[in-house]
Amino acid sequence: MLRFVGLTNAAVWLGGAIFYTLVVAPALVSQDMVNLLKQPNFPFFSGAIVQLVLASYFHLHLGCAFVALLHVLAEWLYLGRAARTLWTYLLLGLFAASLLGAFWLSPKLRDLQRTKHLVKAAPGQREAAARSFRIWQGFFQGLNVLMIGGVAVYFWRAAHPPDELRFVGSAKIRG
Secondary structure, X not given: OHHHHHHHHHHHHHHHHHHHHHHHHHHHOOHHHHHHHOOOOHHHHHHHXXXXXXXXXXXXXHHHHHHHHHXXXXXXXXXXXXXXXXXXXXXXXXXXXXXXXXXXXXXXHHHHHHHHOOOOOOHHHHHHHHHHHHHHHHHHHHHHHHHXXXXXXXXXXXXXXXXXXXXXXXXHOOO
16 A cells, blocks of 8 residues: 555656646647637737646645655555665655655746836836846756756656565564
């Protein structure tokens, strides 16, 4: 049961990250979205929708990373299996990246997106916000690729445990 929970969490995490990156994000800035919102509304509202979904995306990462860390703790407590340092560092890194994205990067992108479309802002301020937004958006894309890679490695690890852990005898289960 414990292995099933870990594998399911890893699958949801990887599937959600890939679905957002390959399907949701491109759809929100597609020609269909331009047709739906019409040109004067498209840049602002589409960007605002992207920022709302991005916040949820980082919360998905955060929740799944937390469950993965709890899974490692549960394996240690119930199976007596000490966590391998590399996998623990990978999960801690993914958790830290999720925290960074959820509580710093996502709000920063949201504020820059609003500023670049703010009517009352000076043109220089809007241009600076647009330039900064492009830079931080690029940073997000790089972070996203790294996070997906890390989650894919974690998924592989969850799906392929070491041979001694595939079948745990009842003597190893603490109870």
